[in-house]
């Protein structure tokens with residue numbers, strides 16, 4: 001089956017076959033046809049089966065059926081093709097808080113054979129510019145409320161030449177164009193291995209990488225973990241906090257409910273208080289959020305005891321046994337833990353409520369294989385610490401990035417996590433094998449924060465590490481060497497924190513700053529990060 005892409009950028013920048021992982025299609029349900037557009041399966045199929053009137057997406061004050069979503073996404077697909085000039089294979093940047101319109105835009109891009117590039121709402125122009133340049137993105141559909149940073153990006157790079165705004169008045173708004181567009185659209189007949197999604201990960205160095213996912217990958221993740229572990233039904237109501245630009249959110253809040261004809265509740269803001277209220281108000285039954293959020297809402301967990309909430313999924317960072325216990329105490333519900341990764345698209349080690357082992361992430365999800373290996377790539381004996389390696393129907397494909405060979409070795413995906421497997425095949429998370437800081441579920445690359453700090457004139461040198469924190473898992477801590485004559489005081493701490501928030505997404509700012517006279521380095525001049533994680537180094541100013 002030839003590609004349907006006219007713009008072959010994605011195909012031309014796939015890693016060479018020898019650098020890609022091996023793909024496993026052992027489960028009978030993973031035998032995909034050569035021609036596959038995942039929008040047919042997730043959306044249009046429900047109308048063809050007579051379920052167009054079932055509720056698909058709810059949000060405060062809004063409810064869309066599957067027929068409503070099809071109508072909107074068909075109109076947007078027509079706008080993309082006829083007003084904006086999109087051809088199959090073009091990338092489209094999507095920018096909005098979790099909302100029904102964001103989902104309609106996502107399906108419009110997929111239907112038109114494009115590649116969806118969803119972005120975190122908090123990203124600033126600098127970060128959006130890297131995404132636009134790496135993905136060669138010329139089109140954007142953007143919520144007017146988030147337009148400013150994107151318009152700033154467009155000034156900085158000539159690539160981004162066509163931005164269409166929604167939630168906006170005016171004759172050129174997406175809504176105005178949709179009103180004139182046809183609600184009929186014939187989905188582009190993409191190949192099952194045509195790319196439909198670029199999911200960005202900031203990785204360890206702060207230079208973002210695009211992971212490329214095919215139409216068949218989208219269906220594969222719907223057919224592995226959800227039916228075998230989550231086991232939700234068409235009557236379930238999904239809800240949660242992760243942004244749809246994060247594949248944890250895309251899967252849990254869009255792909256998985258729609259794969260089974262269920263409904264999803266999308267919240268633009270999902271603070272602990274808002275999440276609790278929404279779970280109750282919408283009668284949600286399946287919850288997706290990170291361990292930090294479970295800890296934050298547990299004190300109000302009793303308010304959920306008379307609601308239909310029945311399944312709670314935790315991912316994004318390690319789930320401490322104490323958080324599992326806390327949540328069970330508060331709600332009576334056993335958390336479903338799962339480790340996923342942007343490179344793998346979704347969860348590949350997990351367990352259901354009946355097969356919990358305290359402190360363990362779970363076992364390899366049906367469809368995936370997992371093992372723990374040593375530095376030479378040999379599988380280690382149960383009980384031994386090593387690197388996690390996984391294979392399945394999905395896997396890592398970085399867009400034109402030399403780091404592909406670090407993530408994929410001998411056909412296996414190495415996630416960068418240190419794990420121990422027990423004799424029964426349960427996997428126990430130990431640590432990251434690199435310097436990625438994971439704070440409150442966000443991935444923060446130490447060098448990126450360092451780079452931002454270094455731009456302040458008072459800073460001579462700095463090093464950023466993650467330090468353990470009971471609330472957020474880790475927090476960002478900066479060790480700063482100030483230039484001579486600069487004041488080492490609270491005011492300087494605040495100045496530097498505010499400065500970082502202005503340059504990169506505010507969640508990346510260093511919550512703790514310690515001033516030091518010099519940084520620990522090896523004789524060859526390499527920074528020794530591990531020494532900064534030792535307590536009592538330097539004077540603490542925060």
Ligand code: 3UK
Pocket residue numbers: 201246247248249314315316317318319337338339340341342343345346347361415416417429432443
């Ligand atoms: C860490 C976990 C222990 C781990 C993700 C579910 O988190 C997701 O993707 P990212 O690319 O980060 C991947 C890394 O995060 N991690 C995630 N979940 C767990 N560590 N226990 C867990 N349950 O270091 C992993 O390598 O941001 C999670 C679904 C889709 C995702 N993209």
